[in-house]
Amino acid sequence: MTSTLSPAVSSAVSAASSAVPDAAHGPFFAPRRLGHVNLWVDDLGRSEAFYRDVCGLNIEFWEPDLQATFLGTGHTPHDLGMMKTTGGVDRYGRNGLLQLPGTIGLAPGLNHLAWELENEAELVDAWRRLKVAGVPLDLTVDHQVAHSVYVFDPDRNYNEFYCDTVKDWRTVLNGEMELLTSVWDPAAQAPSAQGLYDDAPVLRHVEGAAVHPRRITHAVLVTAQFDAMLDFYTCIGGLRVVHREPGAAWLGANHAGYPYNLVLVEGDMAGYHHASFELADEASLDAALDALRERGIAPLRIVDMPGKRAFFLTDPDGQCSEWYVRREGFASVPRGAADAPWLV
């Protein structure tokens, strides 16, 4: 199996299928679901307008000093985060935390995928075992409503594994916020074993938007090192393969309400392809297509197949997103097919 992981991680990866996690063996994290996707954008105002007025994601809060905006459906504090590209200039959080180094975020695209965990105890346990296994970790931070551990995958896609630390997050996050994020030491105190995600969320409907999504459900990554990426997301990421085709794998987390939360597609153009937002039903999808037509917005692509019905939109930076209704089964994708990322 081709792998770019270090020997220590490869050892952990090869043990991933063993039954019980211990200090050096995976799986490490055990996510409930994909909580949000965070994108770099060139113009916050322009992207806010697109994702709110066209796509129907509600603006929950802003962090002006970080040049960041957070939008969503209400299931989590945000389905979609957006940060202005850095232009090579460092950006700081609270207490001097170098939150966004100027070496990253130089162009629009994926900032990170964020995985919601059951509770802090599971997050800290995974963090401890990853350190024992010698897996390189990036920041550990306190977002005031969540604690997070950040890790790069083998393709250098950035992943946040987090637990909520406040159940009623709208009591903290609302409108224009001071800087939120500071350093978090996972070993500083005994972690909470309480699940603080909101399991009865107040959902948002953006009046007048063309599209009315229910929730973000998954992301699609293209990779030229499929086996190493699959190892990472199953062993480190703790996702399980729910369906497999020769050039694609559908990976699920623990929340039974989401059939899968990530699709890996084999291909030469490695990187983030799109995030997918679920609509309530096909009537809602038809209404969205009508509303887009009335506004003169042509979807990038429309897909109608046994597994799903979907349309794709390009945002002001050219980033792609999917708005879909799931049907039965999975796509059968010819290995190497150029259009595979649209069909999975």
Ligand SMILES: [Fe+2]
């Ligand atoms: Fe995030």
